[in-house]
Amino acid sequence: MRNLTALIFAAGLSFLLLVLTGQFLLGQAPMLAGSAILDEAARELGAANLVTSVVLGYRAIDTLGEIAILFTAASATSLVLSSLNPPKAARRDDYHGGLILQHSVALFFPLLLVLGLYIVLHGHLTPGGGFQGGVILAAAFFLPLLAVPGRGIRHHGIALIEGFSGAAFIIIGIMALLKGQAFLQPLFEQGQMGSLLSGSSLPLLYIALGLKVGAELAGLLANLADIHDPREDSAA
Amino acid sequence: MIYLALLLVAIMLVAAIATLILPGRVSAIAAASVVSLALSVLFVLLQAPDVALTEAVVGSGLSTIILALALRRINRLLQHSGAEDA
Numbered sequence: 001m002r003n004l005t006a007l008i009f010a011a012g013l014s015f016l017l018l019v020l021t022g023q024f025l026l027g028q029a030p031m032l033a034g035s036a037i038l039d040e041a042a043r044e045l046g047a048a049n050l051v052t053s054v055v056l057g058y059r060a061i062d063t064l065g066e067i068a069i070l071f072t073a074a075s076a077t078s079l080v081l082s083s084l085n086p087p088k089a090a091r092r093d094d095y096h097g098g099l100i101l102q103h104s105v106a107l108f109f110p111l112l113l114v115l116g117l118y119i120v121l122h123g124h125l126t127p128g129g130g131f132q133g134g135v136i137l138a139a140a141f142f143l144p145l146l147a148v149p150g151r152g153i154r155h156h157g158i159a160l161i162e163g164f165s166g167a168a169f170i171i172i173g174i175m176a177l178l179k180g181q182a183f184l185q186p187l188f189e190q191g192q193m194g195s196l197l198s199g200s201s202l203p204l205l206y207i208a209l210g211l212k213v214g215a216e217l218a219g220l221l222a223n224l225a226d227i228h229d230p231r232e233d234s235a236a
Numbered sequence: 237m238i239y240l241a242l243l244l245v246a247i248m249l250v251a252a253i254a255t256l257i258l259p260g261r262v263s264a265i266a267a268a269s270v271v272s273l274a275l276s277v278l279f280v281l282l283q284a285p286d287v288a289l290t291e292a293v294v295g296s297g298l299s300t301i302i303l304a305l306a307l308r309r310i311n312r313l314l315q316h317s318g319a320e321d322a
Contacts, residue, residue, distance in 0.1 A: 127285035
């Protein structure tokens with residue numbers, strides 16, 4: 001009976017999807033927005049990476065929505081996880097990650113840090129940007145925790161970084177409003193295309209985004225791995 | 237070029253099926269990350285480096301870590317509730 005229900009549901013869903021996709025003329029419609037962005041983006045924003053000029057220029061409010069969704073998801077996860085904490089006696093704080101993990105973490109931490117910062121800072125020039133670089137930064141800071149969980153993580157510091165970088169993103173947008181432009185419209189001169197200081201305020205937005213994503217995900221991973229603030233533990 | 241793409245698709249299919257039928261949960265998670273890894277190489281072939289980077293970082297890196305950590309947590313919770321039930 002249950003299988004039959006699932007089958008009927010799947011058939012109905014695929015029928016709906018077929019009807020929907022049958023109505024689209026994929027790739028044939030007059031894709032005005034796409035071709036207009038392709039024509040104008042390099043001149044209007046001066047960012048060598050076209051994807052960045054879409055993500056932070058033409059669709060910046062979508063990006064703001066994305067980080068809002070990420071923030072909501074991370075908050076909800078930490079809320080659920082904090083109510084599911086096993087009793088303190090059950091935690092194994094003295095657990096160590098073993099020789100290979102500890103030494104490869106010492107080797108990889110600086111490399112991951114440089115790679116993450118490079119991808120964030122060069123988001124307007126080369127593929128990548130705040131999201132990807134932020135995830136790499138989060139991984140870089142999570143690895144040492146995996147090797148020595150007893151060291152703990154300062155959730156206050158993470159929340160501070162996250163809050164300030166999220167506020168910076170919105171403040172950059174509001175500064176554009178104060179200048180009489182649209183919200184999140186680029187602020188400065190474009191600069192020489194392809195140099196590090198180009199693409200108007202897009203690099204600043206990507207730095208804020210990278211820090212926010214990195215801090216959020218590092219906190220989320222630490223919560224999931226049951227790693228706590230050592231000071232909170234000693235207080236409690 | 238087309239053969240490389242076909243090879244990648246074959247790897248993805250094998251890894252996806254392996255995710256379904258592998259007995260161990262950790263190995264299923266590893267197989268799921270292989271799907272993302274092959275997919276990110278496919279994105280590079282299709283000249284979408286941005287998407288490829290995202291897929292490699294989020295799909296095969298972050299989600300694998302999250303799945304593995306969640307698995308560890310679930311096991312620990314089960315151990316606790318099992319001890320109480322018994």
